[in-house]
Amino acid sequence: xxxxFLQLAAMIAVFFGLWFGLSQIDWVxxxxxxxxxxxxxxxxxxxxxxxxxxxxxxxRSSEVTSRLDSLIQFVCKENNIDAKxxxxxxxxxxxxxxxxxxxxxxxxxxxxxxASDSEAELVGVICHEIAHMQKNHVMKKLVKxxxxxxxxxMTSGGNTGRIIKLISSSAYDRELETEADLTAADYMxxxxxxxxxxxxxxxxxxxxxxxxxxxxxxTHPESKERAKAIIEYIEGKDITKNQILSADSWKSLKAAxxxx
Amino acid sequence: MSTPFPNEPGEHEAERASNxxxxxxxxxIVGLPLPIVNLVATLIxxxxxxxxxxxxxxxxxxxxxxQASLLFVNSYGFWWTIGIIFRDNTVTNEYIAYMITVFxxxxxxxxxxxxxxxxTRKGKHVELWFYGDITNAIxxx
Ligand SMILES: [Zn+2]
Numbered sequence: 164x165x166x167x168f169l170q171l172a173a174m175i176a177v178f179f180g181l182w183f184g185l186s187q188i189d190w191v192x193x194x195x196x197x198x199x200x201x202x203x204x205x206x207x208x209x210x211x212x213x214x215x216x217x218x219x220x221x222x223r224s225s226e227v228t229s230r231l232d233s234l235i236q237f238v239c240k241e242n243n244i245d246a247k248x249x250x251x252x253x254x255x256x257x258x259x260x261x262x263x264x265x266x267x268x269x270x271x272x273x274x275x276x277x278a279s280d281s282e283a284e285l286v287g288v289i290c291h292e293i294a295h296m297q298k299n300h301v302m303k304k305l306v307k308x309x310x311x312x313x314x315x316x317m318t319s320g321g322n323t324g325r326i327i328k329l330i331s332s333s334a335y336d337r338e339l340e341t342e343a344d345l346t347a348a349d350y351m352x353x354x355x356x357x358x359x360x361x362x363x364x365x366x367x368x369x370x371x372x373x374x375x376x377x378x379x380x381x382t383h384p385e386s387k388e389r390a391k392a393i394i395e396y397i398e399g400k401d402i403t404k405n406q407i408l409s410a411d412s413w414k415s416l417k418a419a420x421x422x423x
Numbered sequence: 424m425s426t427p428f429p430n431e432p433g434e435h436e437a438e439r440a441s442n443x444x445x446x447x448x449x450x451x452i453v454g455l456p457l458p459i460v461n462l463v464a465t466l467i468x469x470x471x472x473x474x475x476x477x478x479x480x481x482x483x484x485x486x487x488x489x490q491a492s493l494l495f496v497n498s499y500g501f502w503w504t505i506g507i508i509f510r511d512n513t514v515t516n517e518y519i520a521y522m523i524t525v526f527x528x529x530x531x532x533x534x535x536x537x538x539x540x541x542x543t544r545k546g547k548h549v550e551l552w553f554y555g556d557i558t559n560a561i562x563x564x
Pocket of ligand 1: 343
């Protein structure tokens with residue numbers, strides 16, 4: 164019987180040895196298997212963007228899009244983020260809002276551009292959304308709330324209403340928001356921009372005399388506290404208040420966004 | 424590894440012993456997608472030969488044991504695959520490595536079973552590595 168035990172041990176060792184040894188090879192890379200998660204994210208992003216596109220007119224004027232592109236590219240370059248991944252869309256809608264969808268779709272509402280009193284305020288919100296993207300907050304939240312299998316089900320033509328609600332109404336957890344705010348502040352510091360502008364923007368929009376269309380703030384609750392947290396975070400740090408666009412270019416951007 | 428039994432097995436005994444390996448081989452291949460099939464099939468054959476001669480019983484037991492151990496390994500792979508298809512959809516290096524390991528073990532099992540079927544058909548005794556000892560321990564004349 165001792166021999167049988169030794170043989171059993173040897174068999175188990177061979178089994179796990181073989182398994183472990185073979186695991187060291189990057190089969191997924193070699194076979195170029197696209198992970199199901201990536202495929203799902205891509206499909207979801209397209210599906211959700213389709214839904215957004217149906218609700219509002221897309222603003223295609225290069226006066227707006229190429230300038231927003233410049234802002235995004237500048238921030239991304241300074242922070243080693245691949246700007247080509249980001250799919251920017253501008254919608255003609257007076258809501259002060261910007262939304263990050265799965266698979267790097269960034270939807271900016273023209274109302275946000277109009278409501279920004281300075282370039283840094285607009286860039287601050289964009290940085291916040293890019294932070295959501297880079298930290299994969301959208302998929303994390305959707306997987307947590309809906310579950311990956313249900314998400315995969317929705318990609319084959321399901322009802323996107325629930326996802327839209329999750330993405331655009333109650334927004335993210337407080338924790339993820341704070342992370343996005345502080346990451347946005349880091350992006351801006353690295354790009355020699357003024358993160359205080361993001362705090363100002365939050366503070367300004369959370370005051371009572373702004374119209375109810377301020378969605379970005381209502382979807383991002385506790386704006387005053389968030390503004391304070393940003394101010395505390397950047398306190399004592401070296402801040403350079405550079406501009407990306409020329410003053411004229413910024414004015415044209417605002418004017419083009421207000422045209423409709 | 425051949426050890427002579429007390430008396431030479433007759434033609435009929437040899438055929439039944441050999442058939443238990445063939446049966447397990449067929450069940451193994453048929454049951455690959457759903458591993459429980461091969462165990463159930465071999466188990467039925469085993470029960471049918473419960474009252475056979477020592478030689479027949481011995482080889483039925485060995486065939487059953489070698490099937491049973493594969494059951495765990497194959498089932499794990501089966502449910503892992505089901506999980507990937509219906510749940511997280513993520514193929515990992517560990518999964519592919521596991522499936523290759525399982526494939527190699529199954530090939531080895533098929534070869535060993537075929538060898539045992541041929542040798543027992545000739546009326547000769549054969550003890551498989553590890554399984555022979557276990558069979559000796561549980562299968563008494
Ligand atoms: Zn946010």
